[in-house]
Each structure stands twice: as C-alpha cells, then as structure tokens.
Amino acid sequence: xxxxxVARRFAGMEESSLSLNWTQVEIPFPSEAGETAGADEGxxxxxxxxxxxxxxxxxxxxxxxDGGYAWENGLSEMMAYxxxxxxxxxxxxxxxxxxxLIEVMGTEDFSNQNLYALYTLVxxxxxxxxxxxxxxRYYLLDDNTILYEGSxxxxxxxxxxxxxxxxxxxxxxxxxxxxxxxxDGSFYTGYYYQEGHSDELPSEKSVMISAEEFDARLQQLxxxxxxxx
Numbered sequence: 001x002x003x004x005x006v007a008r009r010f011a012g013m014e015e016s017s018l019s020l021n022w023t024q025v026e027i028p029f030p031s032e033a034g035e036t037a038g039a040d041e042g043x044x045x046x047x048x049x050x051x052x053x054x055x056x057x058x059x060x061x062x063x064x065x066d067g068g069y070a071w072e073n074g075l076s077e078m079m080a081y082x083x084x085x086x087x088x089x090x091x092x093x094x095x096x097x098x099x100x101l102i103e104v105m106g107t108e109d110f111s112n113q114n115l116y117a118l119y120t121l122v123x124x125x126x127x128x129x130x131x132x133x134x135x136x137r138y139y140l141l142d143d144n145t146i147l148y149e150g151s152x153x154x155x156x157x158x159x160x161x162x163x164x165x166x167x168x169x170x171x172x173x174x175x176x177x178x179x180x181x182x183x184d185g186s187f188y189t190g191y192y193y194q195e196g197h198s199d200e201l202p203s204e205k206s207v208m209i210s211a212e213e214f215d216a217r218l219q220q221l222x223x224x225x226x227x228x229x
Contacts, residue, residue, distance in 0.1 A: 044089045044098040045089065047121055047124055047125070047126060048087075048089075048100040048119060048126050050126070051100060051102075051119055051126050052087055052100070052102075054073065054075060055075060055079070055085065055087070055102050055116075055117070057069075058070040058073065058075050058079065059079055059085045074128075074131075075116075075117065075131070076102070076114075076116035076117050076131050076132045076133065077133065077134070078114055078116055078132045078133065078134070078137070079102075079104075079116050085102065085103070085104065085116070086102075086103065086104075087100060087101060087102050087103070088100075088101045088103060089101070090144070092144045092146075092163075092164045093144075093163070093164045093165070097120060097121050099118060099119060099120045099129070099164065100117075100118070100119040100120075100126065101115055101117075101118055101140065102115070102116040102117040102118075102119075103115050103116055103140070103227055104116070104227060113139060113140075113225050113226070113227045114132050114137055114138065114139065115130070115132065115138040115139055115140050115146065116131070116132050116138075117130065117131045117132065118130040118131075118138065118146070118164075120164065120167050122167050127167045129164065129167060129168060129169060130146065130148075130169060135150060135151045135152075136148070136149075136150050137149045137150075139225045140225065140226055140227065141161070141221070141224045141225060141226065142224045142225075142226045143224075144163075144164075145161050145162060145163045145172060146161070146162045146163070146164070146169055147159070147160070147161060147162075147221055147224075147225060148160040148161075148162055148169070155177060155178070155179040155187075155189055156176075156177060156178065156179065157176060157177045158174060158176045158201075159174060159175045159176065159217075159218060159221065160172075160173075160174040160176075161173050161174065161221070170197065171196060171197035172195075172196075173193070173194065173195045173196070174193070174194050175191070175192065175193050175194075175209075175214055175217050175218065176191075176192050176194070176201055177189050177190065177191055177192070177214070178190045178192060178201065178202055189211075190202070190208060191208065191209050191210060191211050191213070191214040192206045192207065192208055192209060193206070193207050193209050193213075193214075193217065194206045194207065
C-alpha cells in the first residue's frame with residue numbers, strides 16, 4: 001500500500017494502452033477525490049510509485065524552476081525546462097520486467113524528446129539505470145535501445161547506441177569526434193565510428209569517417225528517436 005497523499009496525486013489519471021507492455025500515464029496534479037488509477041498489482045506501476053512521486057514533487061515544485069530541487073535529490077534537472085512530463089512502462093530487454101521511463105510528453109521536436117530517467121527492478125526494487133543532464137542526454141529509439149548524447153567540449157561529442165543489460169546500459173555502437181593534431185601542429189576535428197565499448201577513445205576499434213558520413217549517421221539516429229503518443 002502507498003500513503004494517501006500519493007494516492008491523491010494519482011487520482012483521476014488518464015491511462016491509455018499504446019502497445020504490448022506499454023502504458024503511458026501523465027503525472028497529474030493532486031486531487032482530493034477518486035481512487036489511485038493504474039496502480040493495481042497487475043499494472044507494473046506499484047514498485048515504481050515512490051520514484052514517480054519524487055518526480056511529481058520535483059515537476060510540481062516551485063523550487064525546481066532552475067532544476068535545483070531535482071539536482072539536489074538525484075533526479076534529472078532537465079525536466080525543469082519541459083512543458084510536459086510523464087512516465088511510461090516498457091519491457092526494454094524482453095525479460096518480463098517492465099522498465100520505468102520518465103520522459104517528455106506532448107512534443108514532436110526530437111531535440112526535446114528527452115528520456116529524463118530510466119529505472120529497472122532488481123529483486124523487486126527500483127534501480128536507476130540512466131539520468132539525463134545538460135551534457136548527458138538519453139533518448140528512446142524505435143527498437144527499444146537507448147541513444148546517449150554526451151559532450152566533453154566543442155571538439156568532443158559522443159553519440160552512442162546502448163541496450164539494457166541487467167541493470168546497466170552497454171554500448172552497441174557509437175559515433176564520436178576527437179581533437180586531432182595535423183603534421184604541421186595545427187588542430188582539427190576527427191570523426192569516428194566504433195562497434196562496442198572501449199575504455200579510451202579513439203581505440204583500435206575506431207574507424208575514421210568523413211564529416212558527411214558522421215552527419216548522415218547522426219541524422220539516421222535522430223529520425224529513430226521516439227516517445228509514446
């Protein structure tokens with residue numbers, strides 16, 4: 001059972017089944033009447049209620065206008081700049097356990113379709129897998145993999161396709177940029193593609209590509225970013 005305050009926050013939620021094992025429910029404002037919607041034992045929501053409540057408080061908190069409340073509480077400060085935040089449940093790795101996705105709602109602009117946070121269950125308890133920040137952003141792709149977009153400065157960009165493996169994300173492939181030194185000592189941006197993970201970039205797995213190929217691969221990935229409608 002969950003406390004009555006949280007139950008009131010979930011009262012009157014509109015729930016729609018979008019596909020198998022996929023449920024989207026907008027995080028609502030408090031209501032004094034009604035019963036908790038979508039929180040029955042069979043919905044998959046119950047183990048995540050406390051996490052969802054934390055995000056509800058952050059989203060509805062005047063203290064989070066600059067992301068400060070979320071940052072202090074280990075949540076994604078990115079939602080402070082969103083016009084709509086919700087959650088979805090989906091079994092991303094096909095193991096029968098539904099993951100919790102905290103995400104943007106109500107936008108068709110891929111650059112704003114952030115997956116703010118991803119959680120899974122370990123021994124029935126929610127475990128954080130990924131959390132977006134200003135320089136580390138995650139997106140859901142159309143095949144249930146995750147797109148990671150990171151930056152280490154103007155010359156260091158990392159775009160990585162990842163998949164859920166247990167309670168962590170593992171790299172499938174990536175494109176990235178790196179500061180290179182020319183024979184004359186000048187600097188230029190190098191563009192790379194790589195399969196799998198390596199502790200250092202570039203690595204022996206990295207293949208240098210053209211700027212045009214980098215842009216084309218990036219566009220293909222951006223076209224695959226999705227959120228529930």
